[in-house]
Amino acid sequence: FFKQKTAYEIYQCDWSSDVCSSDLGPGPYRSGRACVGLRQGPRAEHSGLPRRAASFSRSPRETQPVTHNTSDLLAARVAEEQRMKALIAYQILDTPPEERFDRIVRLASHIASAPIALVSLVDRDRQWFKARLGLETSETPRDIAFCARAIQMNDVLWVEDAREDERFADNPLVLGEPFVRFYGGAPIVTRDGHRLGTVCVIDQKPRVYDAAISAHLQALAGVVADELELRQALGNLTDARRRVDAAARSRDLTTALLTEELQAAMEGCDALLTEMQSQASRSEEHTSELQSH
Secondary structure, eight states: OOOOBBBBGGGGGOTTBBBBOBOOOGGGSSSTTTTTTTTBBBBOTTTOOBBBSSOOOOGGGGGGGHHHHOOHHHHHHHHHHHHHHHHHHHTTTTTOOOOOHHHHHHHHHHHHTOOEEEEEOOOSSSEEEEEEEEEOEEEEEEEEEEEEHTTTTTEEEEEEEEGTTTTTTTHHHHHSTOOOOOOEEEEOOOOOOOOOEEEEEEESSSSOOHHHHHHHHHHHHHHHHHHHHHHHHHHHHHHHHHHHHHHHHHHHHHHHOOOOHHHHHHHHHHHHHHHHHHHHHHHHHHHHHHOOO
């Protein structure tokens, strides 16, 4: 899926030596990493090659340690856990295609005249496409997902030319397939305010901002949110009906067993009554014989 490997993949580098001994990963999108903010350059393999083998440079600003407010980090972590809990509750991830979502991407593509349209859901470590048009892959890593940034916004994320945007210039989705230039994504917001993903359109050509398309994307994102609520409600109703049917079957079985046991008990009572009547008859006969003597 990614055709070009570049310096943005290097993070946690040991800058105290001439050898890069770090792991590979999407550094520019991880705050606190040593290589945050690196620009494009061919990647040196992490197998003891000299650091200068990767053609990038560091500015003084990029070498400064990144600090964060602990309370802000904790609040962000709690919010993300709540968002993930909401996403999981919809039971939508890794489900088969559904026409209700497929028609939304067709409509988004038509409205924006875009070759790629997606209903993207941002999972913990990936973005997964519930519906897609013009793209073969069903998911990408979250660290490089445009949609992962879009869900942090209240409005549409509109990127006119990703090559000129410092947030995305080194992104492998820009440097390689599908060669993103324009991106427009509206967050899918639940009734509880959780941003689960986006309805987005993508083009390989830059575009200027279009207020009408932006408004349409927001409207379609609202439709997706409503569809998710409806889908969840129908699922809950189906589960409830299944439980009721199971209880009814159990009740019918219990009733049948009780009826069978009651019938057996009544038959036993009838047999006992017949036996008692027979014994009473024999007793009367015996008493008559004794009286006659």
